[in-house]
Amino acid sequence: MNKLKNKVMLRGALSMLLLAGLGFHSFAQKKNWQNLDLQKDSVFGIDTEKAYEELLKGKKSAPVLVGVLDGGVDINHEDLKRVIWVNKKEKAGNGKDDDKNGYIDDVNGWNFLGSAKGSVSHEALELTRILRRDKAKFENVTAAIVKPADSAAFNQYLKAKIDFEKQTDEAKNAVANIGGLKTVLDSMVKKMGKEKPELADFQNFKAESSIEDRLKRIMVSQLQNSTFEAFYSSQIVKGLEHYQDQLDYNLNPDFDPRPELVGDNYADSQQRNYGSNDVKGPDASHGTHVSGIIAADRTNTIGIQGVADNVMIMGVRAVPDGDERDKDVANSIRYAVANGAKVLNMSFGKGYSWDKKAVDEAVKYAVSKDVLLVQAAGNDNKNLDVEKSFPDRRYEDGGVASSYIVVGASGPNDDKTLKADFSNYGKTTVDVFAPGVQIYSTVPDNKYEAYNGTSMASPVVAGLAALIRSYYPKLTAVQVKEIILKSVVKVNHNVDIEMEEGIAPKSVPFADLCITGGIVNAYEALKLAATYK
Incomplete structure (x- = not known):
């Protein structure tokens, strides 16, 4: 469902507390644990810091543009403002489409959920x-x-x-x-x-x-x-x-903010030029958090450190508090790709699709432009080999998107709790797992919070993809995906899958949860990338 963090924050519901007398999980985790080393730090991070210290020191890199397709980004956050993309072809505030791309004053990205009348905040489910x-x-x-x-x-x-x-x-x-x-x-x-x-x-x-x-x-x-x-x-x-x-x-069938606040012809999936340049929107907490995980400024001494050190963040607003619409998802993919993004992070999902063909066509366009798409698996503790979830890299007319990664969420401990209890999984549908429990990152107004979700695991992988493309810019999107999948740290023990209320967890091999059977690893990925010619 929409911004995938929300459901996790309240998973189990307080109603269950009344019935079962159970408390919520409490964590006192290291703030940067997703970037740390299992052997050195005793948390199952992805060895980002080790990679910087041992593999990347003194090496040159090229800037990579990452499209954050989400609910909005606070471009003025103290730990993000240096890494926010600026469209140099556009003159801010002159009310003109200087670069002739169909979007007026799109200096830092675009908002497909609004107009001059305002922006959509809440939405219905699909x-x-x-x-x-x-x-x-x-x-x-x-x-x-x-x-x-x-x-x-x-x-x-x-x-x-x-x-x-x-x-x-x-x-x-x-x-x-x-x-x-x-x-x-x-x-x-x-x-x-x-x-x-x-x-x-x-x-x-x-x-x-x-x-x-x-x-x-x-x-x-x-x-x-x-x-x-x-x-x-x-x-x-x-x-x-x-x-x-x-x-x-x-869940209100009578609620529809679209006609008043967006004003597009929703029946026309080919319509492109609608929206506004308000990339923050009414609630940018989720997109700002995602952006920080990818690229929070590593050159300053405040806040946190993102996975990638030479990237720009492009905010593309397409995800409300409710289910995103396929037309907006398709247009956000097209916009980001057309404006130079080489990695897209998609921390959203839903159980139904209105117009899958429109999204498929946009994904095909991204793939044709050598773009890597990274998507969160979802937070319903479901097997995606059985349950449908959208977006879906499997095209409606057959075939599968080649440069597309689906990410589940892992926790800090290398034991039976390694699979985050909320994370979706699938031996043939989810590619890898990455840290997604109590991830501390940026939120609006120069603040920081810890969130749970596959929404947090996806940008860990998007950040890794951007890091690889930055230091090895000749690699294709398909090669970067191959490197990330081949370099995982394999998990050779069982983990628990939570079952329905009153039923004991099911113990399964971690290898049954995803295609690779492992957790992404920056150190091993960059070592492998260096061998590609």
């Missing part, structure tokens, strides 16, 4: 839009009378309807349960007589009911590595907001 589109056609139709030509669309409609009802029920239950949890927790805090209680306050609290006792244990666990304010904000307030937004926007 399944909600499909139900809205096909309701009149299929509402009173049965499988016995559906026309053969409509059979595929009819089956998709039925599946979407079941998913819609399930997700709506889950969201309603979550809102009710989180609301109830909030009421109890607020009452406990009031009894303590402190607005910002600490660990000791909960340890000393005398519970008067089973729910209070459960909450007490949860809070004692959570406050070992957090503050009450942080927990309350991220899990209670944002949890309630997340599920209420699902009901108000994502």
